[in-house]
Amino acid sequence: MGSLVRSAIGRTGILRGFPRIVSASQFAPFTSPSRPPPNYEGHVPLTIPERGLLAMGSAVMSLLNPRRGDLIAALGEATATPYFIYRLRDVMLSSPTGRKILKDRPRINSATMSMERLRSLPDGTVGREYAAWLDKEGVSPDTRSQVRYIDDPECAYVMQRYRECHDFYHALTGLPIVVEGEIALKAFEFANTLIPMTGLSMFAVARLKPEERRRALTTYFPWAIRNGLQAKEVINIYWEEELETDVKELRKRIGLEKPPE
Amino acid sequence: MSPIWWLRSRGAIPHIKSSTSRPQFIAFRYSPVPRTYATTNVPEDLYDVVIVGGGPAGLSLATSLRSSSVTSRLRVALIEGLDLGAGRKWKPSIENYSNRVSSLTPGSVGFLNDIGVWKHVQRNRVQAYHGMQVWDGVSGSRIEFNWDAKNSSTIAYMTENVNLVHGLLSRLEELGGAQLIDKTRVEGISFGEDRGTLDLRTWPVVQIAGGRKLVARLLVGADGANSPVRTFAGIESRGWDYGRHGAVATVKIEGMPGAERTAYQRFLPTGPIALLPLPGNLATLVWSTTPEIAAQLKKLSSVDFVAMVNGAFRLSHVDIAYMAKMDGRISEEYEWRQSVTPLDMAGVPSTILEVQENSVSSFPLKMRHADSYISERVALVGDAAHTVHPLAGQGLNQGIGDVQSLIKTLEAAVQAGQDIGSTLSLEPYCSDQYLRNSLMIGVVDKLHKLYGTASPPVVAVRSLGLRAVNAMEGLKSMIMKQAAGER
Numbered sequence: 001m002g003s004l005v006r007s008a009i010g011r012t013g014i015l016r017g018f019p020r021i022v023s024a025s026q027f028a029p030f031t032s033p034s035r036p037p038p039n040y041e042g043h044v045p046l047t048i049p050e051r052g053l054l055a056m057g058s059a060v061m062s063l064l065n066p067r068r069g070d071l072i073a074a075l076g077e078a079t080a081t082p083y084f085i086y087r088l089r090d091v092m093l094s095s096p097t098g099r100k101i102l103k104d105r106p107r108i109n110s111a112t113m114s115m116e117r118l119r120s121l122p123d124g125t126v127g128r129e130y131a132a133w134l135d136k137e138g139v140s141p142d143t144r145s146q147v148r149y150i151d152d153p154e155c156a157y158v159m160q161r162y163r164e165c166h167d168f169y170h171a172l173t174g175l176p177i178v179v180e181g182e183i184a185l186k187a188f189e190f191a192n193t194l195i196p197m198t199g200l201s202m203f204a205v206a207r208l209k210p211e212e213r214r215r216a217l218t219t220y221f222p223w224a225i226r227n228g229l230q231a232k233e234v235i236n237i238y239w240e241e242e243l244e245t246d247v248k249e250l251r252k253r254i255g256l257e258k259p260p261e
Numbered sequence: 262m263s264p265i266w267w268l269r270s271r272g273a274i275p276h277i278k279s280s281t282s283r284p285q286f287i288a289f290r291y292s293p294v295p296r297t298y299a300t301t302n303v304p305e306d307l308y309d310v311v312i313v314g315g316g317p318a319g320l321s322l323a324t325s326l327r328s329s330s331v332t333s334r335l336r337v338a339l340i341e342g343l344d345l346g347a348g349r350k351w352k353p354s355i356e357n358y359s360n361r362v363s364s365l366t367p368g369s370v371g372f373l374n375d376i377g378v379w380k381h382v383q384r385n386r387v388q389a390y391h392g393m394q395v396w397d398g399v400s401g402s403r404i405e406f407n408w409d410a411k412n413s414s415t416i417a418y419m420t421e422n423v424n425l426v427h428g429l430l431s432r433l434e435e436l437g438g439a440q441l442i443d444k445t446r447v448e449g450i451s452f453g454e455d456r457g458t459l460d461l462r463t464w465p466v467v468q469i470a471g472g473r474k475l476v477a478r479l480l481v482g483a484d485g486a487n488s489p490v491r492t493f494a495g496i497e498s499r500g501w502d503y504g505r506h507g508a509v510a511t512v513k514i515e516g517m518p519g520a521e522r523t524a525y526q527r528f529l530p531t532g533p534i535a536l537l538p539l540p541g542n543l544a545t546l547v548w549s550t551t552p553e554i555a556a557q558l559k560k561l562s563s564v565d566f567v568a569m570v571n572g573a574f575r576l577s578h579v580d581i582a583y584m585a586k587m588d589g590r591i592s593e594e595y596e597w598r599q600s601v602t603p604l605d606m607a608g609v610p611s612t613i614l615e616v617q618e619n620s621v622s623s624f625p626l627k628m629r630h631a632d633s634y635i636s637e638r639v640a641l642v643g644d645a646a647h648t649v650h651p652l653a654g655q656g657l658n659q660g661i662g663d664v665q666s667l668i669k670t671l672e673a674a675v676q677a678g679q680d681i682g683s684t685l686s687l688e689p690y691c692s693d694q695y696l697r698n699s700l701m702i703g704v705v706d707k708l709h710k711l712y713g714t715a716s717p718p719v720v721a722v723r724s725l726g727l728r729a730v731n732a733m734e735g736l737k738s739m740i741m742k743q744a745a746g747e748r
Contacts (some may be wrong), residue, residue, distance in 0.1 A: 090579040
């Protein structure tokens with residue numbers, strides 16, 4: 001954990017002017033000798049003050065620089081406990097499909113998702129739309145980082161699953177590829193999953209141009225909140241089994257309206 | 262003696278003599294009514310105490326009336342609709358235990374010992390326990406009452422109801438004198454008539470099958486929740502149904518070393534589940550839950566039932582709610598879930614291995630409290646007076662507490678030469694026991710409601726509260742004393 005915050009803060013240059021000794025004493029609590037052993041591969045157990053610092057630091061920094069996906073991920077993990085990630089896990093445990101996902105713990109990456117195959121699927125299918133979105137953004141399924149700061153292994157998987165499915169939500173909702181669309185998707189996710197980070201992302205509205213902000217607030221937000229609440233939980237969609245499903249049909253099944261143009 | 266005292270007393274003493282002794286003397290001599298003997302012309306159908314209901318409460322009352330030197334001269338009859346012979350001839354097998362088991366507090370056992378019943382109870386089938394683990398099924402916060410080798414005090418004695426009834430009947434037989442009328446239904450209760458020398462217009466008359474009538478100086482209703490005696494007395498019973506069923510079963514658990522035994526109770530949002538120790542590797546299960554889950558439990562295969570119950574002590578309440586709706590393969594689901602659910606092994610009961618055949622049954626849970634326990638020539642005891650949620654295991658103990666209080670009241674009335682049926686004589690029973698029971702029923706009802714939700718703010722507050730109580734040893738020992746039925 002230390003390395004991430006240290007590198008993040010280091011890169012911003014905030015500490016550049018301070019003498020070395022100040023930064024050493026500030027980081028002393030992060031090297032707690034009583035740190036418990038990790039609960040799963042890659043797990044970094046945090047104390048409560050550490051978690052609070054991580055949440056605040058990553059929130060401020062990711063607002064200043066929204067391109068820092070790693071900080072947004074850290075913010076998501078630091079604010080998901082207590083309660084929120086457990087609630088989302090319980091949502092999954094209450095649904096047969098959600099339980100199946102938790103039992104299989106499938107991962108989405110380029111090894112499990114063949115892009116060649118997805119691109120060859122018929123137009124309008126979930127897999128084809130997903131591949132099209134990734135191609136447009138110029139990213140691969142491998143760009144999602146590993147969950148590290150959630151203590152319960154199962155809840156860590158839920159966070160991982162949410163993160164890896166994010167690109168599928170783009171394919172499902174069909175929101176336009178503009179910054180308002182991205183923020184609207186976060187609003188939809190917040191209403192649907194209650195993950196606090198998605199709600200905190202709403203502050204990004206502050207960075208929009210006045211015209212964009214007006215469009216986001218009057219056109220996309222009402223749609224996002226209404227649909228996020230009325231639709232079934234998207235975390236319970238077993239995407240691997242829906243690749244050949246028609247997007248319109250899937251939207252209808254989970255009760256999702258087409259977003260405004 | 263000083264002369265002054267002598268002078269003063271000379272004037273006083275004759276005066277006192279003349280004013281007190283003379284009228285008494287006259288009263289004896291000029292008594293206008295010739296003296297009669299009350300025992301000579303008492304009609305056959307007249308009883309001092311008629312008890313309706315031969316359950317543990319009714320039988321304890323009959324036994325204590327017979328065993329007390331003060332009340333043993335009273336004519337006592339007990340009417341029961343079922344066959345008491347079954348309890349009398351009870352011959353249990355070593356391996357099988359009844360699913361109707363009660364936890365008797367040390368207070369109740371002390372009273373049963375005093376009236377000579379406890380020595381007739383088969384002690385090898387009674388299991389005492391000294392530790393208790395109670396925890397929140399949502400947050401996991403818990404309260405512990407640990408077994409302590411130095412200062413071991415028994416929390417309660419797990420006793421089969423039939424074992425207690427058998428003990429009561431044996432003791433009654435040993436004492437003799439009480440008239441037990443079993444396999445006989447009460448057909449009606451009315452008031453008696455004026456028989457000239459004997460005005461019975463305020464006396465209840467119990468008409469039983471076969472046309473026989475019993476006239477009662479005091480009629481005691483120990484006749485259960487739908488008490489006909491209470492209806493006759495016009496006493497209203499108020500309360501509500503919990504919309505929950507109590508599922509019970511006898512189960513076999515993984516063996517535990519040592520003599521100490523612990524009771525476990527976990528509060529799930531649908532109701533608490535408890536596992537209480539029986540002798541050997543057996544335990545009795547009481548699971549208060551929704552009628553749907555209770556019905557499901559009765560239909561499950563033995564393997565799935567065991568998985569369901571083990572899960573109810575170990576898994577998240579969300580898992581339990583989901584598994585209760587599954588059509589089968591619950592044990593597979595349990596295997597998976599318990600492998601991914603973190604667990605503190607010290608805080609849960611040992612694994613249940615199997616369920617005793619035909620031991621799963623259930624009954625609806627209610628809260629009822631009669632407006633009063635007494636009216637002219639009527640007293641109510643046990644379930645006729647109150648019904649409580651079983652989460653604290655206090656139902657039978659309250660019934661025994663009623664008997665304990667009523668017998669004390671009747672002894673006082675007999676010693677004072679009062680009519681034992683008058684409300685004046687019975688009043689101490691009602692005032693003594695009503696508040697005590699009210700408190701218990703209220704606390705248990707609030708606990709049921711407090712733990713009947715998974716709402717996060719409520720869970721947070723109640724968990725904080727439970728942790729605080731758990732940290733306060735003094736308060737904990739006070740709770741234990743209350744629960745142990747100390748008077």
